[in-house]
Amino acid sequence: MDAPTPPDRKRTAVTRDPERTRRSILDAATVEFTAKGLNGARVDDIAARAGANKRMIYHYFGDKEGLYLAALEETYVAIRAAEIQLKFTERDPVEGIRELIHFTWRYFVEHPEFLSMLGTENLHRARFLRQSKRIRELHSPLIGMLSDLLTRGAAAGTFRPNVDPVQLYISIAGLGFFYMSNRHTLSTIFGRELDATDALTERGDHIADVILSYLQRKP
Amino acid sequence: MDAPTPPDRKRTAVTRDPERTRRSILDAATVEFTAKGLNGARVDDIAARAGANKRMIYHYFGDKEGLYLAALEETYVAIRAAEIQLKFTERDPVEGIRELIHFTWRYFVEHPEFLSMLGTENLHRARFLRQSKRIRELHSPLIGMLSDLLTRGAAAGTFRPNVDPVQLYISIAGLGFFYMSNRHTLSTIFGRELDATDALTERGDHIADVILSYLQRKP
Amino acid sequence: MDAPTPPDRKRTAVTRDPERTRRSILDAATVEFTAKGLNGARVDDIAARAGANKRMIYHYFGDKEGLYLAALEETYVAIRAAEIQLKFTERDPVEGIRELIHFTWRYFVEHPEFLSMLGTENLHRARFLRQSKRIRELHSPLIGMLSDLLTRGAAAGTFRPNVDPVQLYISIAGLGFFYMSNRHTLSTIFGRELDATDALTERGDHIADVILSYLQRKP
Amino acid sequence: MDAPTPPDRKRTAVTRDPERTRRSILDAATVEFTAKGLNGARVDDIAARAGANKRMIYHYFGDKEGLYLAALEETYVAIRAAEIQLKFTERDPVEGIRELIHFTWRYFVEHPEFLSMLGTENLHRARFLRQSKRIRELHSPLIGMLSDLLTRGAAAGTFRPNVDPVQLYISIAGLGFFYMSNRHTLSTIFGRELDATDALTERGDHIADVILSYLQRKP
DNA sequence: CATGAATGAGATTTCATTCAT
DNA sequence: TATGAATGAAATCTCATTCAT
Incomplete structure (x- = not known):
């Protein structure tokens, strides 16, 4: 057989x-x-x-939405993984803030997908983000680091006191986010090459200047 | 009968x-x-x-895209019409800047459709905006006004000199735009009610504080 | 008042x-x-x-179909009006046939709308033509004229006898119709400019030659 | 089991x-x-x-046009495939021509879809045919065969010399095409059953008679 | 685990025709 | 008689999703 x-x-x-x-x-x-x-x-x-x-x-x-959610989660996982590398514990507050600003700015420049996913998710009123337990538990260490730098800076008399770290973080991010995420319309409206390397460097310095002016101004 | x-x-x-x-x-x-x-x-x-x-x-x-373009144009026409009402010629530079900031912030708060259309248009890399001769010719008067205030403020010794008005405008807008346009994800992430009336007022003041600190800081 | x-x-x-x-x-x-x-x-x-x-x-x-029918009728009215001008009664049969051929050919060349309407109507299997009492009653005088020329030519021994005038008319028309109405595909397939003035004249002569060879051939 | x-x-x-x-x-x-x-x-x-x-x-x-083009190509592929079967190399020129005529006529009678697609394509001024590399490369063997028969017939003194094979092919096709493709209007106008079997046979013979009269007439 | 042909629901777009003025 | 905005029905086309292999 x-x-x-x-x-x-x-x-x-x-x-x-x-x-x-x-x-x-x-x-x-x-x-x-x-x-x-x-x-x-x-x-x-x-x-x-x-x-x-x-x-x-x-x-x-x-389904498609499940895939979108997974991609969104990935995007957040990636930025959190990058943030976690930062260490400011021993750092001079001014230098620490400056580095935090440049890190954020650099991340936006190098990760247009993050900006875009954020824009898309906000168009959908964070419908997917809210569903994602995973993202909600993925706390950004930045607020804690910022808080620490602000406290130390205030104690040292370098920074103004009582700065709300969330408010400040939104400002740091906003100064970079709007420039990058809206570069297409802004370039068209203003007739400038916002994407040029020099322009990007200049913007990074400008952001640091703005934020540090705010922090260092005596009330 | x-x-x-x-x-x-x-x-x-x-x-x-x-x-x-x-x-x-x-x-x-x-x-x-x-x-x-x-x-x-x-x-x-x-x-x-x-x-x-x-x-x-x-x-x-x-077609649908033609309608979208028309809606986008309307959006720009509306903001330009609002901007044109502003008059700073006789104004003290600090007060002028403050009002310009509050105008911008208020416009964003009251016109979420503007933020959203901008976001959508940027997702499409300004494909429609570029097509629109009408929008491209609709220059914002804000840059001119800002320029004038900066010059006068610098002459009076109140503001630092040589501030790029476009760079500054992007900062003023960015500080408001990010907060409003990303309020859904930010609220979720930070667990705060960014939409609350008090929060909105506070944000407006914060923006003015940040920008004026920058302008008034002696280099 | x-x-x-x-x-x-x-x-x-x-x-x-x-x-x-x-x-x-x-x-x-x-x-x-x-x-x-x-x-x-x-x-x-x-x-x-x-x-x-x-x-x-x-x-x-x-409605649209009513308009189409009216246009179709117009087209037939026009060709009948042109045909009616022809007079062969006194003419030498050979010359008469030759003129009838050239008339038909010229009409096709100068009235592409006639060919096209005919094609369209045949695609619709003469659905509209059949409805039109007006067209059906608008007899072409050509068959009668052709018949007369054939009879006289046969009597004179110039033409072969017993030629069916309808069959012959279809041949005369067909030799011109196909060339003109299919000139677009034929030009593409054969890579020739069938529309050129010389080509049109040559075709007219060819048609006359073909038809007269047939009529004059002794059985 | x-x-x-x-x-x-x-x-x-x-x-x-x-x-x-x-x-x-x-x-x-x-x-x-x-x-x-x-x-x-x-x-x-x-x-x-x-x-x-x-x-x-x-x-x-x-899309729909792509489908139409594919159908048009198919139509041409089919007639070319049929044409390719014909072999006249060894044939007596008169018999060869007669067979070529009858083949063409039979094809038209049996393939009304070919006539109709041709008509439609010409209404569109060969817009699709011109796009089709495939069809343009699909040369008809008929012109070559016709050319060969004409040369041999002329050499033998049976046919008149210097007949243009393209002109002649258009005549052979035209004599059949018009009759078949316009049979609906012609039947209505002339009140004859052009579709009847006898009528079709008679037409085939008539076409052969017309074409051979032309070829055999001594100039 | 993997494939890609097939599907149904629904999207955009077109068009002959009618209606209010 | 004339206008042109408005309409409903139907056309083409798209797309996420499923099914047979």
């Missing part, structure tokens, strides 16, 4: 590497959502860009 | 008033694009909200 | 000339139907081309 | 056979475009006739 012929399992060239497939879908999704928003992005395009089968998206992420 | 029957004039809801129809479509479009972006907005919903026939949208605006 | 004010009848610049309006609509319709067929033609475009109000089309012609 | 139960292969009506789906869409499209032209044909009707989902049309052919 014959042994049963083994199932003719076609061995595809494609990596049967689940984690890698997931990853490439997520990266592709971030690119597409960044470029076109939640509604403008196409599931087909994401699959094509990921070199993955469309079905896999549904397998890993449930 | 019967009273004469009144002429059976069917009072339709229909306006038969082209300018009004156009206007109501445009208003409805602004609401929808503001709430859902270019791709998320639905032509059907816009027509329904306008109380107009869908066909009219195509009659007046060509 | 005041005399009643006369009704404010706005006197438009536009000619209140019914016949002329009708005529211009009909001409515009012929152009549009010729260029795009029944389904491809647009009522709006016809009205615009006619410089008339769209409503007038419905007033004069009932 | 039991026979193994066959796998429960649900035999759906669905084909899940891409090539077959494509094919059936194409066939349905040809029928619809033939009957109603490019503008008159309905994508819905084509899908229904093909037993396919409308979406598939867009998947395989891009």
